[in-house]
Amino acid sequence: MTVLLYNASARKHGNTATLGERLLRGIPHTTIHLMDHQLNFVQDNRDTERPQADTTDDYAALMAQMRSADDIVLATPVYWYDMAAPLKVFMDRWFDSYTNDFPFQGKRVYLLVVGADQPEVKATGITNAVRYSCEWLQMNFRGVAAVTADGPNDVAAMTTLPASFVALRLNLEKIV
Numbered sequence: 001m002t003v004l005l006y007n008a009s010a011r012k013h014g015n016t017a018t019l020g021e022r023l024l025r026g027i028p029h030t031t032i033h034l035m036d037h038q039l040n041f042v043q044d045n046r047d048t049e050r051p052q053a054d055t056t057d058d059y060a061a062l063m064a065q066m067r068s069a070d071d072i073v074l075a076t077p078v079y080w081y082d083m084a085a086p087l088k089v090f091m092d093r094w095f096d097s098y099t100n101d102f103p104f105q106g107k108r109v110y111l112l113v114v115g116a117d118q119p120e121v122k123a124t125g126i127t128n129a130v131r132y133s134c135e136w137l138q139m140n141f142r143g144v145a146a147v148t149a150d151g152p153n154d155v156a157a158m159t160t161l162p163a164s165f166v167a168l169r170l171n172l173e174k175i176v
């Protein structure tokens, strides 16, 4: 089983990354900090003669890694009540892969959301975006945990995490 953790935060060791590592504690995985990679905005070439692909950035390499993944954890801070831009750009680019028959089908996807201001209430758009994208791409959306945190070490200092996080962890343990 191959597990990938995508951290969309600008802080590589902040709450989002820490939450991801806590979710995957004891489970072998690879962490990808999206901020370490150059990703161009998606082009929509449907009405042109150009191929729906952009080989001038790191996207192809990221997707080569994702090809063999069974389980994908998408971890994002809340920025302006939405997902952080690196995740949005990465997901937009899935259109390239979708167009070129990338095998998304059956991959299991878990979502972690960290925000300062009631993310479980005010950032539900992130969950909808990921859930419906999974549906479209025939991936298996396994759930979301939203955690309230702001200072860079807040999650590290938490002795208990919300029930949604515990449920997600149990969900993962069932398949490892």
Ligand SMILES: Cc1cc2nc3c(=O)[nH]c(=O)nc-3n(C[C@H](O)[C@H](O)[C@H](O)COP(=O)(O)O)c2cc1C
Pocket: 009, 010, 011, 013, 014, 015, 016, 017, 077, 078, 079, 080, 081, 082, 114, 115, 116, 117, 118, 119, 149, 150, 151, 152
């Ligand atoms: C650019 C920016 C925008 C933010 N916007 C929101 C927001 O709209 N809602 C919210 O709850 N928190 C917001 N926050 C707070 C972060 O979500 C919060 O600090 C989170 O813990 C950051 O995660 P990190 O430690 O992984 O970077 C924002 C932070 C930044 C830097």
